Amino acid sequence: MIGLASAEVDVSLGPMVAYKQMVEAGKIRVLAICASNRSKQYAQIPTSRELGYDFSWDAWEAIFGPKELRDNKPVYTKLSEAIRKAILDPELDQKMLSIGLDVQYKPTEELEKWLKEDDKQIKKITYDLGLEYK
16 A cells, blocks of 8 residues: 555555545545446446456455354344344445445345355456466
8 A cells, every 4th residue: 555655556456445545635546446336435436347347356245154044044034134234224334435335235145146256257367367276
């Protein structure tokens, strides 16, 4: 980050939350959002795909539990609903945006599908670079 702000580094890739203060201080500028969609907070910044680069890399966090949790339907359903409700809370959304994070909710099945696709992309990039995927 310091190298970028002092022009020792020409370009950097990372989560917006890491760059927010430098962007707001005018020390660096964002060229593109590498996520699938434009940022809610920085809607004026195009995505890398919009600029013609077939690339997106969403930073993400998720809540995980033991695999057996699905077998206990009442607990799984109650917990899933509480998480969904919390993540979709407009107050939480505003707090997260204020620190530079766009919050999205994906139900279990959608998240699992997305994670598999993300893993395929990472494997492809790894192999294309001649690296070993472990």
